[in-house]
Amino acid sequence: MNLLNDESLLSHDRAHAQADAPLYERLAAHYRRVIASGTLAPGDRMPSVRALMSRHKVSLSTAIQVFRRLEDGGWLQARPRAGYFVRRPAASKLATVAEPDIPVLPEPARYVGLHERISRVIERAQAFPDALNLGGATAGAALYPTERLQSLASRILRHKPTLLTEVGEDGGAAELRQAIAKRALTADVTVAPDDVLITSGGVEAVNLALRAVAQPGDTIAVESPAFFGLLQILESLGLRALEIPTSPTTGLSLEALDIALTACPEIKAVVAVPNLQNPLGCVMPDTRKAELVALCARRGVALIEDEPYRELVEAAQPARPLKSWDRDGGVIHCASLNKALAPGMRLGWMSSGRWHARVRLLKFAQTRHNESLAQFVAAEFIGSGAYDRHLHRLRDKLRVQREASADAIGRYFPAGTRLNLPPGGLLLWVALPDGRSSDALFEAALPHGIRIAPGSIFSNSERFRSFIRLSCPVPFDERMDAALRQLGRLAAGIA
């Protein structure tokens, strides 16, 4: 889904409007549609605040919020003493990222050899500890319910001080497994608390899933580009990666996967991030999710879904995970609370279908149960209405941050830069024009105090060497603006 062309923008806004968005948000969406469709053209004067108030029968504060929202997104420009004028966000001039070619034959599966490359990137970045980090994938602490969680933790500790000094429950605290199972229902996933296994983040869940279904030397089909952490896991487990072309709008190519499964019957599992893929930001349409589950079931291949970002998808209905189409236990669902709830608590969970017993054994042998306190805090927060209210705010803030960053990229980056604005999350996948080297940009940016993620770490191939992944972890401010302007300048100067 490309949100920068009008059609999808409209449908996205419509979907959003159905949700219980606040009034100002729905009105802002209305005006985005009006501008996107050309009814109000760039340069036109925007109707006044008073006009909005009387036309839509809203309060002064609501009308002002509509103006703010539109200005944040780059749809309005204030001219001193003259009022607000319509503009199109600079991001809307950016072309979308090209769709991948689907080759007739898949590439050979290869052992992952990215460790050196990734280590070098991390080491170089560590030499600039004060750099603005646009290379991460986690939002700043200000976007999370810090105070609420802190007071919850203190209260829980007062009532259950032995959480710190008593051996925890195998497989995870019953309270948290219960809360997670209940919440999973809202995404059409039916899972018993006993099927939920609490893990040390999503990354441990994916590790356990792969160890359960594959042996060293086996081949795993992955998205291309893929989350570099997944490639590191494959490397550390001695597994081979077969990279499957992945669309920046609709995700893993089922056509290419079908070809690969036919050509390489030794593929043991497919790993996919169906919602807000990292780094692409795409969300698979539901029909394709269903097809993917059916395809893997037909071929007898394990399907591992990695879901750290599902709750960050903006849509009228909660985004569905692949697991919601699973009929025979062939899908291992791996989720994380580190992006949606609290990055410092390192909580993840998984539901492992027919590999449940083996995964439990592996988890027990690998790290035992998780630390207890964070589990109780998460259980109470997720079980309360506070979680949905927090997610609502988080998604709103991330959208504003994403749009403002995209707008700045549109303004500052060289002509020919491409970008798809994802329907959620904090990651932007940017194609530099004319094959500019993102490794060179990464190097050039560090001395300017800016850290980015070069495309080279997202694949065993050289395919993404002129892509960068930028994150929007904090509210867009002058520092962000200056950083993106600087990046744009540097990008222009690179061969």
Add this chain to the structure above:
Amino acid sequence: MNLLNDESLLSHDRAHAQADAPLYERLAAHYRRVIASGTLAPGDRMPSVRALMSRHKVSLSTAIQVFRRLEDGGWLQARPRAGYFVRRPAASKLATVAEPDIPVLPEPARYVGLHERISRVIERAQAFPDALNLGGATAGAALYPTERLQSLASRILRHKPTLLTEVGEDGGAAELRQAIAKRALTADVTVAPDDVLITSGGVEAVNLALRAVAQPGDTIAVESPAFFGLLQILESLGLRALEIPTSPTTGLSLEALDIALTACPEIKAVVAVPNLQNPLGCVMPDTRKAELVALCARRGVALIEDEPYRELVEAAQPARPLKSWDRDGGVIHCASLNKALAPGMRLGWMSSGRWHARVRLLKFAQTRHNESLAQFVAAEFIGSGAYDRHLHRLRDKLRVQREASADAIGRYFPAGTRLNLPPGGLLLWVALPDGRSSDALFEAALPHGIRIAPGSIFSNSERFRSFIRLSCPVPFDERMDAALRQLGRLAAGIA
């Protein structure tokens, strides 16, 4: 070191007396020596409280504590209206566990196939959730500094609320790595904070160590009997175990290890628990520790030391880990805070010598960094004097619990039962007489509300089928006494 014969009891007491033990403890040790040497014989009347006060120039309360201590350990018996009489603890009648044979040729290395056996034991035990658990290896919450840790946690959270919502530090919080490195100095281990890697318990550390030095199919030399968790790790990683005979008093047989390393040059690593081995409870003498390190260095074999219980050893000086003799980075030191500090916080750490970089990569790919709050709590506690005070109390309490349990076993178990009382910790390794089946005892005890660990889960062989591991997790009370009496009765009735 067998503490039940007089010689070692004496030297143990002497060692203890050198430490900063409280006065009553030193006096109690004195009287144990007096009784053990026969100067005061069983049945003799103990000098009165007043006599003690004037003879040793101590207060009433100190004299009373000496009597309590001796009574707890089974060295005195109160007769109503007649005073205190000397006895020998029943445990002292128990013979020690036999030393293992050292075969001329090692057994073949075998893949571990214990999963079914261990799962069955755990499943059976879970059917009796209210049973008194004497099958675990962790002390009850009452023995840990629950309140102190709780108030520390609340205070730290107030000062650093974003610990919950900010991404933690790679490799572990600098504060904790610093505190651990400093404390390691007291055990003659010189390690920089950057060499310390924080893990999810000792079990993750051992996993990472094995993954760093071995590939699936490789052979690992382990103690026999070994901690069942280690055998599960080997099984889950597809590694072969070569069991090395291990003395219940001096630990891993170096003679047998030497034979094994010669006969099987394909051995990739040795895993040993030098201090308070689980299940044996033995502590390797320092000379043998040094020899083991030298032997492995000479043979070019990695030495993984698993050290969850080191801080629980009772001795004048802190017990030394193998790592303190490491000269070439060939020792991977794996430690845990779960037994010494706080079972609910799931903290461990490791120092990986020449495998440091590879271990760091594996940890990052496997679970990232640990949850933050527990790390800060541990850092502050370990860095303060409170840790040593807590350990002192913990060791004292565990000794009382161990001795009381051993005494009860001496009273209640069938003649011919053997036992070595370990110099620390909470585990007792008991040999049932006449080859009685410990699996049968395990089964028979559950309906009576008692859970024990049968010897069969501590080896790939059938060698330990008439051993049980009993723990003394809580202060000895009537429930413990009744349970051990019942176990003794059941053991007597088993073929």
